[in-house]
Amino acid sequence: xxxxxxxxxxxxxxxxxxxxxxxxxGGGVIGGLIxxxxxxxxxxxxxxxxxxxxxxxxxxxxxxxxxxxxDHDFNVLSEATERIFPEDDLGPGAIGLGVPYFIDHQLAxxxxxxxxxxxxxxxxxxxxxxxxxxxxxxxxxxxxGIHKMEQEAQSRFEKSFTELExxxxxxxxxxxxxxxxxxxxxxxxxxxxxxxxxxxxGAYSDPMYGGNVGMEGWKMKGFPGHxxxxxxxxxxxxxEEIDPQSLGGHH
Amino acid sequence: MxxxxxxxDVVTVGAGWTxxxxxxxxxxxxxxVVSLERGRERGTEDFLRVHDEYRYAIRYELMQxxxxxxxxxxxRRDQRALPMRTMGSFLLGEGLGGAGTHWNGQTWRxxxxxxxxxxxxxxxxxxxxxxxxxxxxxWGITYDELEPYYDKFxxxxxxxxxxxxxxxxxxxxxxxxxPMKKTPILKKFEKATQDMGYTPFMIPSANLSEAYTNxxxxxxxxxxxxxxxxRFGCEYGAKTSPEITVIPTARETGNFEVRFHSNVVxxxxxxxxxxxVRYVNWxxxxxxxxxxxxxxxxxxxxxxxxxxxxxxxxxxxxxETGRGTLGRNYCYQILPGATGFFDEQFNTxxxxxxxxxxxxxxxxxxxxxxxxxxxxxxLLTMTQTGVRPIATNPVPPDTPSWGSEFKKASIENxxxxxxxxxxxxxxxxxxNYLTLDPTYKxxxxxxxxxxxxxFTDQDxxxxxxxxxxxxxxxxxxxxxxxxxxxPISDYDIVPYQTTHNTGGTIMGADPATSVVNNYLxxxxxxxxxxxxxxxxxxxxxxxxxxxxxxxxxxxAEGVIKYSKEGGSLV
Numbered sequence: 001x002x003x004x005x006x007x008x009x010x011x012x013x014x015x016x017x018x019x020x021x022x023x024x025x026g027g028g029v030i031g032g033l034i035x036x037x038x039x040x041x042x043x044x045x046x047x048x049x050x051x052x053x054x055x056x057x058x059x060x061x062x063x064x065x066x067x068x069x070x071d072h073d074f075n076v077l078s079e080a081t082e083r084i085f086p087e088d089d090l091g092p093g094a095i096g097l098g099v100p101y102f103i104d105h106q107l108a109x110x111x112x113x114x115x116x117x118x119x120x121x122x123x124x125x126x127x128x129x130x131x132x133x134x135x136x137x138x139x140x141x142x143x144x145g146i147h148k149m150e151q152e153a154q155s156r157f158e159k160s161f162t163e164l165e166x167x168x169x170x171x172x173x174x175x176x177x178x179x180x181x182x183x184x185x186x187x188x189x190x191x192x193x194x195x196x197x198x199x200x201x202g203a204y205s206d207p208m209y210g211g212n213v214g215m216e217g218w219k220m221k222g223f224p225g226h227x228x229x230x231x232x233x234x235x236x237x238x239x240e241e242i243d244p245q246s247l248g249g250h251h
Numbered sequence: 252m253x254x255x256x257x258x259x260d261v262v263t264v265g266a267g268w269t270x271x272x273x274x275x276x277x278x279x280x281x282x283x284v285v286s287l288e289r290g291r292e293r294g295t296e297d298f299l300r301v302h303d304e305y306r307y308a309i310r311y312e313l314m315q316x317x318x319x320x321x322x323x324x325x326x327r328r329d330q331r332a333l334p335m336r337t338m339g340s341f342l343l344g345e346g347l348g349g350a351g352t353h354w355n356g357q358t359w360r361x362x363x364x365x366x367x368x369x370x371x372x373x374x375x376x377x378x379x380x381x382x383x384x385x386x387x388x389x390w391g392i393t394y395d396e397l398e399p400y401y402d403k404f405x406x407x408x409x410x411x412x413x414x415x416x417x418x419x420x421x422x423x424x425x426x427x428x429x430p431m432k433k434t435p436i437l438k439k440f441e442k443a444t445q446d447m448g449y450t451p452f453m454i455p456s457a458n459l460s461e462a463y464t465n466x467x468x469x470x471x472x473x474x475x476x477x478x479x480x481x482r483f484g485c486e487y488g489a490k491t492s493p494e495i496t497v498i499p500t501a502r503e504t505g506n507f508e509v510r511f512h513s514n515v516v517x518x519x520x521x522x523x524x525x526x527x528v529r530y531v532n533w534x535x536x537x538x539x540x541x542x543x544x545x546x547x548x549x550x551x552x553x554x555x556x557x558x559x560x561x562x563x564x565x566x567x568x569x570x571e572t573g574r575g576t577l578g579r580n581y582c583y584q585i586l587p588g589a590t591g592f593f594d595e596q597f598n599t600x601x602x603x604x605x606x607x608x609x610x611x612x613x614x615x616x617x618x619x620x621x622x623x624x625x626x627x628x629x630l631l632t633m634t635q636t637g638v639r640p641i642a643t644n645p646v647p648p649d650t651p652s653w654g655s656e657f658k659k660a661s662i663e664n665x666x667x668x669x670x671x672x673x674x675x676x677x678x679x680x681x682x683n684y685l686t687l688d689p690t691y692k693x694x695x696x697x698x699x700x701x702x703x704x705x706f707t708d709q710d711x712x713x714x715x716x717x718x719x720x721x722x723x724x725x726x727x728x729x730x731x732x733x734x735x736x737x738p739i740s741d742y743d744i745v746p747y748q749t750t751h752n753t754g755g756t757i758m759g760a761d762p763a764t765s766v767v768n769n770y771l772x773x774x775x776x777x778x779x780x781x782x783x784x785x786x787x788x789x790x791x792x793x794x795x796x797x798x799x800x801x802x803x804x805x806x807a808e809g810v811i812k813y814s815k816e817g818g819s820l821v
Contacts, residue, residue, distance in 0.1 A: 083653075083654065084653040084654065085653070085658055086654065086655050086658065088655055088658060088659065090658070090659065090662055093658075110310070111310065114318075115318060116310075116311065116316050116317055116318055116338075117317050117318060117336050117337050118317045118318060118320075118321040118334045118335070118336045118337075119318065119336065120334070120691065120692070122690065124331060124333060126331070126333040127325075127326065127330065128743070128745075129326055129741050129742065129743040129744060129745070130324055130325065130333045130335075130744060131333075131335065131336065131337065131339055131743075131744050131745040132336045132337050132745075133333055133334075133336065170654065173653075177652075177653075196652065196653055199653075200641055200644065201305055201309060201641050204304070204639075204640035204641045205303075205304065205305035205309075205641060206303055206304075206305065209305060217640070218640065220662055221640045221662050221665050222596075222600075222662075222665060222666050223600050223639070223640040223665070224600060225302070226302040226303075227302075227477065228475065228477065229475035229476065229477055230475070230476040230477060230478065230598075230601035230602075231473075231474075231475045231476050233598065233601060234432055234434055234476040234598070234601050234602075235432055235433075235434055235435070236435070236598065237435050239595075239596035239597065239598060239666065240598050240601075247300055247302065247303060
């Protein structure tokens, strides 16, 4: 496997950083490891900034993983989310906002398990206007999609997805978007749309879900989050810049 | 074996707006009422931490659990209907208050034209202007006859508004409370539409402009414009909802009980009369029979129709022959509009569900259709409901849907985009109907309801016309770039459109073309009432809840009258 070496180096990093795995939960370090070996190519932020993103994490949103067992899967996901919502002069991208952790947490729960969806068979493909007809639950679609992304990287560029240039990653994500990749039990385009939605959900949901770290997503967008009332401002002729507030910061 | 319970005077299926209204009126009149609610108890105290877009708006916290029950859907009869596995096009409610908990509160009366659409259109434009496949019909009640019931619902709700719209029907009373605040965004729309010769007015709102105590003694508080209405419950008790009005009114009589976790699966009947309902308590798994003198179906459009179908009450509609009434005239709405991109920033994140202005110049038959290839129309609105960041990522056309350019454009335009919206009327078509699905079942082994629905040529023509009007208004408002809605093709159940589903159990004056009479009493079963937007013979160019509330008061009167006199009420 092409990324074995990388995974070893990550373990080495952990060793040299002197942190035990258990100590990472809730800490500011693990975020710095995401895409640790990623090449430049406009992919993402440098490690220092990434761990800064995690350090900002509000209490109660630990940077541990509930769903992904495999570091490389998680890193592929992380890089893909960052391409969808990259860091720029406006502020952090998906990684800096903790989006991969948000997705991890969601896949472990009701969302990943399609708890409120009708999942009884029989299953047929149907028309696009009839919507989601997969027998797969979202957690299975994400894992399969991530593995397919890695396979595409290997077959197109003979490299791991996480070692690709940004443009190469984009090419693969676009292939999914256009339904050009074969997936089992679900269309690649459907996986892409799930992934894109999940990125936006992670960037802009309340920080208690593990994304939108430091409310940086809201700050970029000018959304004040949880505010009790606007009755004193609703008639204002001026644009109101209001410090955002999260539900976790409100007791 | 099902346990048979003591008989009550009235049983309602569901405890939302219609169930709550019927329960409150019947209980006040001294009848013993039980409401069977499949969801759970909930109220204002549950909404203190409701400003959570992800949980409530994106993951549908307050809506129906589709793992238990959904519908199946296809565009055309030659397709295989498949389950709506995730929520999308419309949001079905569940729990105390039903969809009346997570509605926006825009509360309208349909136009006098709506109730006599067949007679008036034929008179003015000749018989069957649209062709015989469009099953237009009068409602069996006129606006003037329904007016007192609208008035009653508006007083219960404390509706905030202004009676300045020249196009709507005559009101017997002013709005109970003054209109909402007119914000800079609304003033921009007001000026543009006035300059174009239209007559803008504030949307009648069930988010109240001031605290109000209704005739039943229930208090609704003043709206704080927090921007979390649709898909949310109100933490202030300022959005009129069943659980803060009619439900407590019913409870205070001592004649009323809501039984939660109780999913009705069948209407029982014998010798042409309903005897009660069979339901499952899904917490305990127990099955019960609740006998009742009168049975009132007060669930949503979908389940009212389904319960009649699975209970073999009435003749199923057959699109092949046009015979049968149950499932007939399912309608929806279309949403033409225009999006405008501005340089200036607006406080778009503030708002309330019914905060907005509208014009009615292109609604109903308020304009001449002689040279047009459609009937009816739509209101045109500018609302400020509070846009939230996960769902609202507006970008100009040709912007990629992800990546750096998308991020920049969606952030830039989040507070720089305004939209002229509409709710285009939906007219009944022979091929759009409800029936039972032959394959898929719910968690109780009961067949799912099957929806066959597609947009029609009427829809496409109306959509194009209203989009053009919306674009003109947005340009007049000074947008630097205006984008009209894309033309519609096939109805798609995936993206959210509107929770304004209607028909299937329609009302009318003739048992051959309607399921219930104008007291919402079943033609074939005098102690069975069916009430809700399912009674609409077509869908108008407004939000439906005002008319649903009026029909529920009409139905309540029928239930009480029936308890005294018996027999057919018409």
